[in-house]
Amino acid sequence: MYQVISDQHDYLAVKFTGKVDKEEYQEILANLTSKTETGNQVDLLVDLTELERFTMGALWEDIKFDVKNFKVIRRLAIIGDRNTIKILDPISKPFVTDEAKFFEKSDYKEAQKWVH
Template sequence: MKPHGISIGLSRVKSTFFIHIRAFGTLHHDDYEYMIPTIESALSEVKEPHLNVLIDITELDGWTMNAAWDDFKFGMKHRREFDKVAVICSLRWQKGVAQVSNWFMPGEIQSFDNHHDALVWLESQ
């Protein structure tokens, strides 16, 4: 069985959170049961959080149906808190996922080929 999961890093500058997410393998519902409470716990400490997110999906193979639904629900619940989302991806379908996400998020979403360019964009005003 191939490894799968989500690793999360959180940092904060005043009321702006930087969330670093790396997704790999095929994500399952159990992966979201770990990720969602971790992020929501951090967000609960800030009155009006603004999120800048760096998501690396270069090693992502996809989602199970339940995991895709979990991802959608989480995104919709917190969509107004996302200021910028930088998606690091290399495959065409991964870039398509980033583009479709723009339909549901009022914040900016951009896809990037590398970590450096994504961080520069996230840190720009």
């Protein structure tokens, strides 16, 4: 599941919880795509602190989006625990902007300030 925390013209903040499937992930990607159709870049905050797992379908959608659209994300803040950060950091490096940072849950406010 997911919850949109903030949805503005050039900013999207999303919290993922439990299991996230392909269809849910496609909804988020459609939102991002609609924001960038005019050539704008988007600041994105992703909270993974309560995520249990992404389905393989959701992960595949993410990879396809990242390969095509990695330049549309201006700043990316990912909030998670140390294990999440250790897993995602090497996997995401080729696909994310230079303006990407990982934050722990205790640094949530700092992540919000940094990304937007």
